[in-house]
Amino acid sequence: MGSTTDLPSASSPSLTLTHPSTTELPQIWAANHHMWGAALTQEAYIARERYLTTIPLAKNSGLTHWILTTSSPPSSSSSRPILSSCESLRKPALAVSPSGEVTEGIAHGIASVFTSPEYRGKGYASRMMKELGPRLENWQADEQHPSLFSVLYSDIGKQFYAKNGWAAFESAHLSFPPVHETPSVPSDSQAQPIIGFDSLEELCAKDEELLRAVLVRRAKESGRTAVALAPSLDQILWHLYREDFVTNAIFNRTPSIRGAVYGSPGKRVWALWMRGYYGGIEKIEGNTLHILRFVLEDEGSDEEYLARGVKEIVEIAQKEAAEWKIAEVQVWNPGEKLKALVGRSGVKFDFVDRDKDSIASLMWYGEGKTADVDWVYNENAIFWT
Ligand SMILES: CC(C)(COP(=O)(O)OP(=O)(O)OC[C@H]1O[C@@H](n2cnc3c(N)ncnc32)[C@H](O)[C@@H]1OP(=O)(O)O)[C@@H](O)C(=O)NCCC(=O)NCCS
Known part of the structure; x- marks a missing residue:
């Protein structure tokens, strides 16, 4: 996934939150297989992740993959570092105001937040989450289906995501x-x-x-x-x-x-x-x-x-x-x-x-x-x- 020398600062304007290419996606799955795929071989895990893009809720772009990387897009002769990655899944959601007004909209569930070991501790996951929160406010939303909120389930305690804007609820x-x-x-x-x-x-x-x-x-x-x-x-x-x-x-x-x-x-x-x-x-x-x-x-x-x-x-x-x-x-x-x-x-x-x-x-x-x-x-x- 690229060299770790001369890495950009997590606050650098050269970083961007974007989507992985079709060749980058399996690289991400291979890298995080040990985290979330221990019950499966790496091959079966990658096949599952691909399959998960095709099933109800996720199909028709319901599932979006995100990466934090440098601005330059990959070409056949070069690659870009995947500094951090995650995914979001669009779901139907409801909000009811104290007056009883019901709004039907969407929410995004965020998961698989991952930074490869060689890039950890440099602020990349934080930068990705800081950009992702506001991005999801408009992501796939329209007047009929406003984006109401985003959710995630943290396995690293309450502080990391709270610092980046997601408040911890009863668990x-x-x-x-x-x-x-x-x-x-x-x-x-x-x-x-x-x-x-x-x-x-x-x-x-x-x-x-x-x-x-x-x-x-x-x-x-x-x-x-x-x-x-x-x-x-x-x-x-x-x-x-x-x-x-x-x-x-x-x-x-x-x-x-x-x-x-x-x-x-x-x-x-x-x-x-x-x-x-x-x-x-x-x-x-x-x-x-x-x-x-x-x-x-x-x-x-x-x-x-x-x-x-x-x-x-x-x-x-x-x-x-x-x-x-x-x-x-x-x-x-x-x-x-x-x-x-x-x-x-x-x-x-x-x-x-x-x-x-x-x-x-x-x-x-x-x-x-x-x-x-x-x-x-x-x-x-x-x-x-
Ligand atoms: C968690 C993870 C995404 C952080 O990525 P990163 O790019 O190193 O994150 P940042 O440098 O932006 O921030 C690191 C912060 O995360 C905290 N953190 C990292 N791992 C943690 C853990 N297991 N438990 C609690 N906090 C943790 C660090 O203490 C640090 O906190 P600080 O900002 O107060 O110093 C990365 O360690 C990782 O991929 N871990 C394995 C997968 C995982 O557990 N993902 C989270 C699923 S909810």
């Missing part, structure tokens, strides 16, 4: 251990596994409808703007297509159970999940079954009924985790109601407050300060890696 999760199935014990579970993708469209539409009502209520009650990434079908499919690629590479098969549902429409309790492999199957610590959405269609239902639904769904997730070589099931930033129901359900769990990994961080592009924004559903995270 906690519920953790459940995997449980191996005991076929000799008959199950009286009424929860049903969600098999395949067929029911996802209806579930996601319901989820979005519920989210809108929650945002309006929260904004009115708190007097603050309530914002959220929309839990759209494409958002969920993005995770599942990615999961299929990775499970296929590791296990030579893909999972069929994508979540579980309990109860009847209007009062259903349901969850959708995704398996994330960080160390492969040799090193399963860290492999996580992420519950992407845990939805109570009617929070006012009988508490015992809800607690039972939560328990049965978690139990299905725990069995899936055991079957798929996963070390824990996680639910990010559960609401108070869900937390109370988990406590009541009798299922074994831990509540973990994170201060270093996957710190939910947001830059708000509307009026007022980022710190004044109420970020709802931030469990709908961008599990990229």
